[in-house]
Amino acid sequence: MAAERILDAAAALFGERGFAAVSVRDVALRAGVKKASVFYYFGSKAELFERVLDRYYEAHARALEAVARGPGDAHERLHRLLDGYLDFMEDSERWVRLVQSELGAGSAHLPRIARGLELLYERVRAVLDGLVPEQGPLAARHFFVSFAGIVNAYPTYAPALGDIFHGDPLAAHARRERREHVHFVADALLHALLERERGRGAGPARSRG
Amino acid sequence: MAAERILDAAAALFGERGFAAVSVRDVALRAGVKKASVFYYFGSKAELFERVLDRYYEAHARALEAVARGPGDAHERLHRLLDGYLDFMEDSERWVRLVQSELGAGSAHLPRIARGLELLYERVRAVLDGLVPEQGPLAARHFFVSFAGIVNAYPTYAPALGDIFHGDPLAAHARRERREHVHFVADALLHALLERERGRGAGPARSRG
């Protein structure tokens, strides 16, 4: 109960400021608890952070599980996967930013993050299976990184994009527009991959390179 | 001279660990200088950080300047722009991660970063001008975010991608492969935009909405 409140407070604060900039005192204050209780339940600041990370990735995997295993062709499944990702993100973009932040700084919690990323990679790989080669620049792992980049970039950059997007990029209508953009990109990539499949060597408009 | 060495040390350290996790003592030690000298030249840790950020964005803008203003159609110019970005990134991916890290945490230096992003946005907007609508999900700003996401995601996630990419994602041959992937994505998107231009309403494979 107190442990839960501490986890929630830690989640919020780490998400807002990153690991290094949050003190255990901050967490305790936000949780309505004394600092010593945090150590009683979680042992150290680092362990608290890892518990929070685990909770995030478990929720993330759970959110994508149902959505990615369903029926349909690659098109439908990819769009469902991206929608699942976008839905989840709206509830927890603090986490997207947190992970981004920890990856940016040479985090000591990297292995934990790597394990979480692998879960997400599996989903993307499953959807693209058969459509893309195993190796080379069109391998599923590259598209995984690109999709993650496209989807995560928006909430990550949002606080700095107010001038470019006129208004709050995180407002409901702006989010809807962004979602349409992501779907356009996914369509374009699938289209290019299918054309490549159809006529090997005469791929999509690779005029030079 | 000492100021230069301090800036270099600060750049390296902030890039490795992020703002909050670096102390002025660390910077002074790396620069071969006593801590008080750092304050003599830069006044405060925050000012030092902003000087470092400014130096980064100036270099970035300079690197893209020549490359983006050249001749050629949208195809050529976009590819040159992406190559310029990728080239610059190889020299300074610490910075990509640093900015990512500061955006993730609710950085106090956000305005500085926003200004830097606007410089880059201008380049992308110039290249896509005429190809994309002013508003909506295909506006240049959305492609700017997507391109930035695709390009930045790779070095950002790299330290956590060792298992998925077998081997170091930052090795020369892996980078070359990634570059090919980025070009494929750019081609696919340009292709989709041109098809849309050609036959309005019968866009690229938007099988469902």
Added chain:
DNA sequence: TCCCAAGTTGACCGAGCGGTCAAATTAACT
């Protein structure tokens, strides 16, 4: 040679950090 400004430094400050611990409080069971 003297002078003065620019640069450099060691000593120091108050504050906040992560973490410990023994004592007090509460909850649960007999």
Added chain:
DNA sequence: AGTTAATTTGACCGCTCGGTCAACTTGGGA
């Protein structure tokens, strides 16, 4: 009611943090 274990807390620890400052060194111009 009495016992015991789980929980909560305030006081405290050693340490590092960002920042200050007076004193010292250095280097160039008159």
